[in-house]
Amino acid sequence: MHEIGVLIEVVKSVEKFAKINNVQKIETLVLQIGELSSMIPKYMKNLYPASIEGTILEGSELKIEILPANALCKECNKVFNIVSNKGICPNCKSEKCEILSGKEFYIKEIACY
Incomplete structure (x- = not known):
């Protein structure tokens, strides 16, 4: 379980962001995690x-937004969700595709007060 690390x-x-910006407390942390991320x-x-x-985030809320795993079909150039379509283009049934998104892991928002 590498999520804790x-x-x-x-x-x-x-905490580094908070120190630089003189923030005393974090209310909400929003993470964006891709469907294909290892998280x-x-x-x-x-x-x-x-x-x-024991950190400045103690008592804060974690919100997670899931980013879709989209791919571009190399045969018909259609973009599709690779997870819900199990890696097969729903338009032409090809398995040849290029992953466009879904591996991301971002800190999207830090709500402070």
């Missing part, structure tokens, strides 16, 4: 309280 690094980044949102949510204990 990633969360600890996210907390460090947010499992359920684990991130479950591990969040432990990773923020």
Whole structure:
């Protein structure tokens, strides 16, 4: 479960941001996680309280937005969701595709007060 290590690094980044911007408390942290990312949102949510204990984020809420795993079919040039279509273009049934999105992991928003 590498999610805890990633969360600890996210907390460090947010704390650095807070220090630079004289922020005293974080209310909400919004992460964007791609469908193909190695991060499992359920684990991130479950591990969040432990990773923020004793930090400026303690008591904050974690929100996660899932980014779709889109691919471009190399045969017909249509964009499709690779996860829901199991890697097969719904237009031409080709398996030849290029992944366009879905591997991302971003800190989207830090709500402060």
